[in-house]
Amino acid sequence: MTIPRVRRSILAVRAWAAPACRGEKNLILLTAVASLASLALAGAGPARAGAPLQPGTVPPELELASLDHGPQTLAALAGRPVLVHFFATWCAPCRDEMAGLTRLASRRAAGPLALLVVDVGEVPVRVRRFFAAQPVPFPVLLDEDRAALKAWKVPGLPATFVLDASHALRIVADGPVDWDDPAADRLLDTLSDPAGVPLGAALPPLHLNETTRENAP
Numbered sequence: 001m002t003i004p005r006v007r008r009s010i011l012a013v014r015a016w017a018a019p020a021c022r023g024e025k026n027l028i029l030l031t032a033v034a035s036l037a038s039l040a041l042a043g044a045g046p047a048r049a050g051a052p053l054q055p056g057t058v059p060p061e062l063e064l065a066s067l068d069h070g071p072q073t074l075a076a077l078a079g080r081p082v083l084v085h086f087f088a089t090w091c092a093p094c095r096d097e098m099a100g101l102t103r104l105a106s107r108r109a110a111g112p113l114a115l116l117v118v119d120v121g122e123v124p125v126r127v128r129r130f131f132a133a134q135p136v137p138f139p140v141l142l143d144e145d146r147a148a149l150k151a152w153k154v155p156g157l158p159a160t161f162v163l164d165a166s167h168a169l170r171i172v173a174d175g176p177v178d179w180d181d182p183a184a185d186r187l188l189d190t191l192s193d194p195a196g197v198p199l200g201a202a203l204p205p206l207h208l209n210e211t212t213r214e215n216a217p
Contacts, residue, residue, distance in 0.1 A: 009177045052153050055169050055199040060151045069139040077114045081191030084161040085117045088152045089130040094158040095178040100179035105137045120149050176206035
């Protein structure tokens, strides 16, 4: 079941249990909405088909429309290291991580690293509303039908794929990353050398129970 169909189903259930309805119907309503919401989250999360992409392999091509930067392709960034980040606006850890990604992009604006941030399964107007309140200095790609998520075998949201200058996959981060940690910068500094980053190196995780460092330089 796709996310739009789930949302329509939730609205239909709410309409059935109109304001005048009480008691048993309300209990059924709550159960149905909870079940449908779980389906929506599960459907937008892991891509279950096939084994995850492995460090050292070359990921599939990425070619998507973006909010304000026109069509974006991975091929157009040949010779540059690339950070490909999958997220959704409804995902709380994704929202927490976005500020750190913005600071990372600002710190490394003069360097070769390119960032491609991919929103999964949402309509453009929703994504645009999110970034109107939180502008970012990198392209926001739109994977409305989740085809890119499936092709890249994204394990869950958020997820980050770090490619070296030859576009071989070096690091996969399943979960939010602390992009303000100096360890993240040290790993990214090695990406221009295809042999520089150890395969499977780990990026520092973002601890969501701590305050995000909003004022980090």
